Amino acid sequence: DQLVDLISHRGRGRFEDPTGTARKVREVLRTSYPIDPHMDEMVTAALATAWDHIRFIKRSMKRLDRRIARLIDP
Structure with a gap:
């Protein structure tokens, strides 16, 4: 499939x-609910932007976790 x-x-x-x-x-x-074809591009762009933000936050959290770990266990 x-x-x-x-x-x-x-x-x-x-x-x-x-x-x-x-x-x-x-x-x-x-x-x-079906998306109006005229709104499809806008909805897709909004979802892509939201996904970019989620990925950014995940990367930021990983960096912060590494920094915190270095401070706790020098």
Whole structure:
């Protein structure tokens, strides 16, 4: 299945059950509110920006954790 392959590849093995995840994604797609095609680009840009912020925060947390660890265990 293409979606399972995509989830496995893009998720880099972080999903314990790619098949179950694909099943849930399909279910959400069936029950979700459709996006107006005129708004699709804006929504996609907003989601991409939010994802960039999440990645930035994760990287910042890792750096802070390393610095704290160095201060605690010199």
